Every structure is written in C-alpha cells, then in structure tokens.
Amino acid sequence: MTSTIVWFREDLRLADNPALHAARVRAAPLVCLYVWDEGRSDSWSVGAASRWWLHHALAALAQTLGANGGRLVLRRGPAAEVLKAVIAETGADAVYWNRCYEPHAIARDRALKSELAERGIEVRSFPGNLLLEPWELTTQVGRPFRVFTPFWKALRQRDIPAPLPRPRRLNFAPAIVSDPLADWRLVPQSPNWAAAWSQYWNPGESGALSRLKAFLDRDLRDYAQTRDWPARAGTSRLSPHLHFGEISARQIWHAQALSAVGQEKFLSELAWREFSWHLLFHHPQLPEQPLDPRFSHFEWRSDEARLALWQRGQTGIPIVDAGMRQLWNTGWMHNRVRMIVASFLVKHLLIHWRAGASWFWDTLVDADLANNSASWQWVAGCGADAAPYFRIFNPVLQGQRFDPRGDYVRHFVPELARLPDRFVHSPWLAPASVLDAANIRLGSSYPRPLVDLAAGRERALRAFARLKEVGKA
Numbered sequence: 001m002t003s004t005i006v007w008f009r010e011d012l013r014l015a016d017n018p019a020l021h022a023a024r025v026r027a028a029p030l031v032c033l034y035v036w037d038e039g040r041s042d043s044w045s046v047g048a049a050s051r052w053w054l055h056h057a058l059a060a061l062a063q064t065l066g067a068n069g070g071r072l073v074l075r076r077g078p079a080a081e082v083l084k085a086v087i088a089e090t091g092a093d094a095v096y097w098n099r100c101y102e103p104h105a106i107a108r109d110r111a112l113k114s115e116l117a118e119r120g121i122e123v124r125s126f127p128g129n130l131l132l133e134p135w136e137l138t139t140q141v142g143r144p145f146r147v148f149t150p151f152w153k154a155l156r157q158r159d160i161p162a163p164l165p166r167p168r169r170l171n172f173a174p175a176i177v178s179d180p181l182a183d184w185r186l187v188p189q190s191p192n193w194a195a196a197w198s199q200y201w202n203p204g205e206s207g208a209l210s211r212l213k214a215f216l217d218r219d220l221r222d223y224a225q226t227r228d229w230p231a232r233a234g235t236s237r238l239s240p241h242l243h244f245g246e247i248s249a250r251q252i253w254h255a256q257a258l259s260a261v262g263q264e265k266f267l268s269e270l271a272w273r274e275f276s277w278h279l280l281f282h283h284p285q286l287p288e289q290p291l292d293p294r295f296s297h298f299e300w301r302s303d304e305a306r307l308a309l310w311q312r313g314q315t316g317i318p319i320v321d322a323g324m325r326q327l328w329n330t331g332w333m334h335n336r337v338r339m340i341v342a343s344f345l346v347k348h349l350l351i352h353w354r355a356g357a358s359w360f361w362d363t364l365v366d367a368d369l370a371n372n373s374a375s376w377q378w379v380a381g382c383g384a385d386a387a388p389y390f391r392i393f394n395p396v397l398q399g400q401r402f403d404p405r406g407d408y409v410r411h412f413v414p415e416l417a418r419l420p421d422r423f424v425h426s427p428w429l430a431p432a433s434v435l436d437a438a439n440i441r442l443g444s445s446y447p448r449p450l451v452d453l454a455a456g457r458e459r460a461l462r463a464f465a466r467l468k469e470v471g472k473a
C-alpha cells in the first residue's frame with residue numbers, strides 16, 4: 001500500500017497547512033513526520049530557548065494528531081537518511097512539505113528533491129509561512145526590494161492568499177516506530193532555567209490561536225499607541241508561534257477583527273517580518289556579512305568582559321539590564337527594548353552585531369534567522385534601509401520616554417524598585433541620600449554604568465564617521 005509522507009518542519013499546525021491539505025487530497029494514507037536534524041551546514045543550529053519551545057510545540061502537535069486518530073513520527077538524524085528510511089518502512093511514494101527559506105534549508109531541500117525524484121518518489125513543496133513567496137514581490141524593474149516603504153506599499157496592494165481550512169478527517173497509515181520526544185533532551189535538565197516559562201507561553205497550535213484571539217479582542221485597538229511601551233503587554237507576542245509555524249502569517253493577515261484602528265500598524269509589522277525574509281532569501285549571506293560592504297572594514301572591539309555583563313543584564317544602565325533580564329527570564333524581549341539593548345551593544349560598546357545576534361539566537365524563543373539578522377544589521381546601520389549610523393539611542397531618554405514610571409525596570413531589576421521615578425533610569429545621578437533611602441549601593445548592589453553614555457556616543461560617532469571616508473575612497 002502506498003502512503004504520503006507529510007514532513008513537518010516550520011509549520012507545526014493543521015490549519016492552513018498547504019502540504020497537509022494537498023496530501024489529504026491525494027487520498028493515500030498519511031505518515032506525519034518530524035526530523036530532528038542537528039547537523040547543519042551553517043552555525044545556526046537551534047538555540048537553547050528555541051529547543052524548549054520546539055519540545056512543547058512537538059508535544060502539542062503529537063497530541064492533536066493523536067486526537068485525530070494519527071501519530072506524529074519523530075526521528076533523529078540527517079534528513080535525507082531519515083526520509084529514505086521512512087520511505088522504506090512505509091512504502092510511501094510521495095513526500096510533501098511546506099518550504100523553509102533559510103539558505104541551508106533551501107540547499108538541503110533542493111538536493112533532497114532531486115535525490116528522491118530519482119528514486120521515483122513524488123516530491124512536492126508548497127508555500128511556507130510567508131504571505132507571498134519571496135520571489136513573488138519585486139520592484140517595477142523586477143529587482144528585489146532593499147527599502148521597506150516601497151516593499152510595504154507593493155505588498156499592501158497584493159491579494160494575500162486566503163488560509164486553507166483545518167482538515168476535518170485525516171486518514172493515517174499504520175503506525176511505525178517513533179523516538180520518544182524526551183530522548184531528544186530539548187528541555188533543559190540541570191539546571192532547568194526554563195522552569196517558569198509555561199507561565200508565559202503556551203506553545204502549539206491552540207496556544208497560538210488563543211494568543212491571536214486575546215490580542216485581537218483586547219490589544220489591537222490601541223496597538224499603534226501602546227506597542228512601544230514595554231511595561232504593557234500591548235503587542236501580540238505571536239513571534240514564537242509564527243516562527244514555529246503554529247499559526248501562519250496568512251491566517252493572521254486574514255483574521256476577521258483586523259478592521260480595528262491598530263490594523264495598519266500591525267499589518268505593517270507583519271510586513272517587516274516578510275521584508276526580513278525577502279532580504280534573507282535574496283542575500284543569503286545576511287546572517288554573517290553586512291549588507292553594506294563598507295562595514296567589512298569596521299573595527300569592532302573585542303571585549304568579552306563587557307559582552308558578558310551585557311548578556312547578564314549587569315551594565316548599570318537600567319533599561320538595558322531590564323531588557324536583558326526579561327530575555328533571560330522569559331525567553332523574549334519587547335521590540336522597543338531589543339532596539340535599545342542592541343544599539344547599546346553595537347554603538348556604545350562597539351561590539352560586533354554578530355555577537356549580539358548569537359546571544360539572541362540562543363536565548364530567544366522566537367529566534368528567527370531572517371528577523372534576527374535583519375534587525376541586528378538594521379540597528380548597527382549596515383543593513384538594508386538601516387537606521388543611520390548617527391542614530392544612537394540614548395538609553396536613559398528612551399527609558400524615560402517609553403517607561404516613564406519605571407514599571408518595566410522595577411519589575412526586571414528589583415534592586416532599583418525603591419528608587420523614585422526621576423532616577424529609576426539613571427541611578428548614578430541620584431544623590432547619596434536618595435540611594436541610601438532606596439537601599440542601593442552603586443558598585444555593589446547595582447553596577448555603575450559600564451560606559452559614560454556621552455563619551456560612548458562620541459566614540460561611536462567618530463568610529464562610524466570613518467566609514468564615510470571608506471565609502472569615498
């Protein structure tokens with residue numbers, strides 16, 4: 001008997017799953033497979049926080065398939081070998097998947113497609129987790145976009161394909177051996193630094209749908225105003241669900257309630273995601289190389305000690321430390337604060353954006369090769385449509401503007417909880433009596449600033465200005 005293998009990858013859902021939909025139409029019994037393949041051809045194997053998410057997302061998918069009378073087959077090893085073994089065990093004559101767009105995935109899938117086709121297997125791939133395929137949107141002269149605004153205008157004019165319905169009945173092939181998920185040891189053991197994460201996150205398709213509903217019902221209306229306030233949960237927090245494909249970008253785009261006031265702003269953020277993937281697809285070197293070639297000459301400072309203090313949220317700059325501790329404690333950081341901590345690292349400390357991107361890669365539950373690389377390059381000023389080099393966020397002013405009462409800082413940096421609002425973003429300016437009253441000893445209970453912000457800014461401006469000379473040379 002024949003069967004169709006549906007190879008789940010970054011699409012851990014049943015609704016709007018084009019590969020699953022087509023396999024169901026094909027009518028042969030289904031083998032639902034997930035492959036844990038650690039041997040990648042690049043240096044971006046799944047980070048620690050994302051592994052935690054992946055474990056729970058796979059458990060959720062396995063449960064949903066189980067409730068539908070099927071099974072998620074888990075196998076570990078190089079994808080090509082696993083697929084060949086599963087084909088041999090099941091007699092499958094077709095393999096269907098939804099596309100991934102990371103450079104290593106494109107290369108792997110291309111090779112697999114021809115290898116399996118040579119063996120007489122029908123291989124079909126389908127649109128993955130973007131609104132449009134990255135090659136479908138071009139400038140008027142047929143080139144990829146490098147500037148966001150025209151990209152967004154062009155995208156807004158296009159009809160985005162409507163999501164496919166969740167399949168009602170699925171017909172599964174007889175069960176074959178599957179690895180126990182626990183054997184993959186995706187969740188941390190000792191210490192289990194993610195023990196509290198289930199309070200914040202509910203990985204899996206139903207968690208994604210409830211998150212979307214909660215956001216649409218409660219937060220979308222004010223999104224344009226509140227999305228920049230880190231103390232308020234005013235953004236959707238859909239990013240990890242989107243990364244693992246527990247919900248598709250098309251489902252969100254077409255969600256009914258998107259007629260509210262915050263809609264355009266929210267859709268434009270989804271478009272930033274799309275833009276990042278467009279950039280990665282057309283510039284596969286994005287995670288490693290600056291898009292602006294002048295930056296190859298930039299003299300980044302190698303400073304392991306300061307990098308470690310930044311990672312641990314011990315820089316002495318409250319909003320930076322709050323952000324880095326939110327990241328460590330919850331696996332996520334608010335977008336405004338991501339920009340502030342990234343700017344502090346690359347501009348005030350002049351540490352390479354790739355060091356920041358790697359740390360985010362390991363610690364974010366939404367770590368995403370396109371969004372992470374494009375955003376870090378954007379902040380560093382070396383990416384497409386990037387922030388200009390002279391835009392150096394002042395973290396104190398940013399904190400005062402977007403966290404005026406210091407609620408966010410107080411939550412994640414409890415040592416500063418008793419400081420009055422006026423000094424919560426700049427404890428080093430507080431008089432000794434105020435510090436005493438708040439039980440703070442600068443240099444012991446909370447660090448002094450790692451750099452003098454004004455001097456750091458001047459140093460960065462000088463370093464970045466030298467690039468202009470490179471450009472002229």
Ligand SMILES: Cc1cc2nc3c(=O)[nH]c(=O)nc-3n(C[C@H](O)[C@H](O)[C@H](O)COP(=O)(O)OP(=O)(O)OC[C@H]3O[C@@H](n4cnc5c(N)ncnc54)[C@H](O)[C@@H]3O)c2cc1C
Nearest residue numbers: 235236237238239269270272273335338367368371372375
């Ligand atoms: C230095 C830096 C690194 C980042 N690394 C990542 C990353 O690894 N993974 C990731 O998903 N996002 C990354 N972002 C983008 C952004 O911070 C997150 O997507 C956002 O904070 C997720 O929260 P949310 O789902 O509540 O966003 P919402 O505001 O609710 O936005 C909805 C969705 O739109 C997308 N989106 C929103 N803002 C951006 C943006 N600026 N760029 C691209 N897509 C966006 C996300 O998919 C998000 O889930 C990074 C930003 C910076 C400045």
